[in-house]
Amino acid sequence: MLEYHEIDPFLSKCVRCGNCKAVFGLFEPSCPAGERFRFEGFYSSGKIWIARGLRDGVLDWEDPELVRKLFACTLCANCTQQCPMTVRDRIIEVFEALRAEAVRRNAGPLPGHKKLKDSVIQYRNPWMQPRRRRLHSLKDLGVKILGESAGARVPVLYFVGCTAALDPSLEPIVTGTVVLLQKAQVDFGVLGEEEICCGSVMLRIGERDLARDLARRLQRQIARLGVETVVTSCAGCYKTLTQDYPHLAPLSAQVVHASEFVLELLVRGRIEFDHSNPVRVTYHDPCHLGRHSGVYDPPRKLLEAVPGMRLIEMARSRENSWCCGAGGGVRSAFPEWALETSRTRVAEAEQTGADALVTACPFCLQNLAVGIQASGSRIRAYDLTALLAEKTRPKE
Structure with a gap:
């Protein structure tokens, strides 16, 4: 930084x-x-x-x-x-x-970013949602809530992230990740309504002082809970926690993306995939997970491990992938441009002949879904963890 x-x-x-x-x-x-x-x-x-x-x-x-x-x-x-x-x-x-x-x-920043900052100050998330809303997607899942006063201690923390937790359309990301961890019998918990924004959005729009305050709060929270590993299914959170926090507020725990963690569970025989009906999928590399963090192979290895699932690459993939159009504060300040960029990516996905467009970032999934709807495309967008959860069974 x-x-x-x-x-x-x-x-x-x-x-x-x-x-x-x-x-x-x-x-x-x-x-x-x-x-x-x-x-x-x-x-x-x-x-x-x-x-x-x-x-x-x-x-x-x-x-x-x-x-x-x-x-x-x-x-x-x-x-x-x-x-x-x-x-x-x-x-x-x-x-x-x-x-x-x-x-x-x-x-x-730009006028379109003001609401993001105001929301983080008021709600500790950029989406103008009350903190109790974070519990909605966790309802009836039997997950340990690691509130500061709850006293529960576990080795693994699932850091949900603001976007997946607060957008009802993205609840399958949360439930999918939880189901995968539960089927693998991972001892984990979540912060629930005490989870705060990691600061990624604030960093991208230049609000470093606010991001630093969030980072220090989260640093203290994780240290107090004593968790050893933080798992997140959000590419933006992953990039921020692994690359920005060493400069802002170094964490006491290891941080891994859900795709890396689930692949390790698969390799260790903790989960296995059911046979899928023949389906063709293409994978969109989130910028924060791919180019920023170098995580290209784990999502692909997981998709290729599902029997009956065929992965077809887009013309621009891996380090050359076309952006979904939402990042860097663009969707808030330039919504029409964000949509145009998404539609370009959707068209590229359609050219592969795939039935499904899979990604590993809630922000990408949001914007790609809007692009699909605006384009009238028949391709379906999925989050990686949500899709895998449907195909996973515990290892017997």
Whole structure:
């Protein structure tokens, strides 16, 4: 995590070669912002030069159109995969540092982000939902609630995340993950209404002080409970807890994504999959899980392990995957663009001939589902854990 005063050495590394604009070898677009706005300032190379202009005093932080360009990015990191220069490893950190500086100067975030911040302050989640709503998806599942006053101690914490917990349409993610853990006889619990936002959304829109406060609260909570492993089915939470928290508030527990944890359960013989009716699936790599965290294989290995299930890759997959369009605060500030990007991904999924589009991120699932509906597509969107839970039985 770079601070604004630390980005200068990286600004001279971009030579504006243009490689960030397309997937190498495929010559397909790689940048959702550039594809939408078709102007240099929206591509990674353009944003780097904007940063140089701000540093040199040629550009002004008070220019609202300039600030809009800084926030018009899903932070998908596809540019980092196409860039041949050494700046590639720090591009996203540079962009996030620019957003944080915009907030520090009261030039950001964008108006569409204000509700997210206000909600986190009031409800400890970005979706304007009361904290008791987190219990709704856990009802009747027989899960241990690890409230601070409950006294229960378990080795594994299932960190649900705000999006899956508070959107009724995403309840299958929560129930699916719980069912998988229960069938494998994992001793685990959840925080219930005492779970707070991990701060991912706040970090992406530049609200670092608020994110740091959330991180320290969660750090104390996890340390007090004494859990050894934190499992999350949210790609955004996973990226934040594993990559951002070491800079904000290091956790005392190991953090793993649900796909990694369930794959380990499968390898150890704790669960097995029933035979599925023949079904063709394609997998969408969430940016935070794939490019940001390097987790590509576990979801695919799980899908391929289900008898009768055939995995078909999209043209742009793994590190070259097209973004769903929702991340980086884009869906809140640029909803039409987020939908357009989702529809592009849905069309790409349809071209595989798959019956189902599977992903491992609640935010991706939300936006892809909207894209499917808007496109009138017949493909069905599934969360990985929800789909696997339907196919899983305890190992006898």
